[in-house]
Amino acid sequence: MNKLFILAVFLCGSILYPRQAPAADAVHGETLYRVYCTQCHGLNGDGKGINAPQLSVQPRNHRDRAEMSARTDDDLFKAIKEGGQAVNKSILMPNWDGNMTDDEIHDVVAYLRALCCAGAK
C-alpha cells in the first residue's frame, strides 16, 4: 500500500512538474563567446576579429539580423559544435566540441540570439 502511495505521489509530481532541459544562459554564453569566438568574430561580434584580416573568408557578422534570422538555433548549434563544414560553410570555422559542452554551446547560441536580434538595428 505504501509503495502504491509513493508511486502515486511520484506520478502526480511528474505530471505537475515535468522535467525540462535547463534554460540556456545567455550571460554565460557571452563569457564563452569572448573566450572562444571573439578572436575571429570580433569583440563586437561584427566579424572583424584580430584574425579576420588574415582569413580568406570573412567571419560571420553576428550582429547582422537578416543573416542570423535565416539560421535556426539548431543550425547555429551544429555550426559551433561540428564546425563550418557541417553546415556547408567554411572550414575556417572550427568544430568546438572538444572545448565546450553541449550545454555551453547552447549558452553561446542564446547569446548569439541576444547579440543579433535584441536591439539590433
Add this chain to the structure above:
Amino acid sequence: MRTMIALGGAALLTALSVGSAPAAESTAKIQKDCAVCHQMSGPANADLKARQTRKGPPLYFAGNKFRRDWLEAWLQKPTRIRPAGDFAPDHTAKGPEGDAVDAASLSGHPAVDAAAAKEIAAYLMTLAPNTALLDKEDYIPGRVPARIGAMDFVKFKGCAGCHKDTPKYGGFSGPELHTAWQRLQPPFIVSYIRDPAAWEPRTLMPNKHLNTAGIHKLADYLRTIGEKPEKAK
C-alpha cells in the same frame, strides 16, 4: 663483469644528467618566481575564469613540452611567441576597421643570464607529469613539400586562421608556429594536435579529430618550415 660496467655507466650518466639540476633552494625560488604568471603544478585547470585571467601558459608540464636547448636560449633573449598575448581578448583594441592587437597592453618576459637560464631550464625539464600522453604517440619525423604542407595548413585544416606559419602570414591569437619545431618536442606537437584538451581543458585550440596521418603531416610541415635542411658540404 659486463653487468657491472653497464651499471657503472648508467650511474655515471645519471650523475651527469642530474649534475646540472638546480639545488633545492634554487628550485623553490624558480617555482615562486615563475608562479607569478604560470601554473607550476597540476592538475590541469578546467576553470573558465582561470583561463581568462592567467598571465602565461601553464609550465607544470614544461618537461613534456619544450626542448631544453630552446628554453635555455629563449630565457636569455625572450621574444614574443603569441602575437596577442596569452589571452587575446585582453590585448585587443576595437578600431574603425575592426579589431587589432593592442601592442601597448602587452608586456615582455623577463630575461635572465646564461647561468640562471641553464638552471631554470634544467628545473623546468623535470616537470613532466604527462609522459603517458607522449608515450601514446608513435611519430617518426618526416618532411612534406613546403607548398603542399602550406596548402594543408592554410586551406584544408584552417590552422592559419589563428597561427602564423611564416613571420608575416597567419592569425594573431595563437602561438606562432614557424618556430614551433625549434621550441617543442615532436611528440608533444603530435599529442597536442590530437587532443588539445587532454593537455589544457580550457585550451583555445579546437580538436579537429584528425587521423594520425593528418596529424603527422602537420607536424612534418612544422618541421619543414622550422628546421632548414643541412647544406651539403
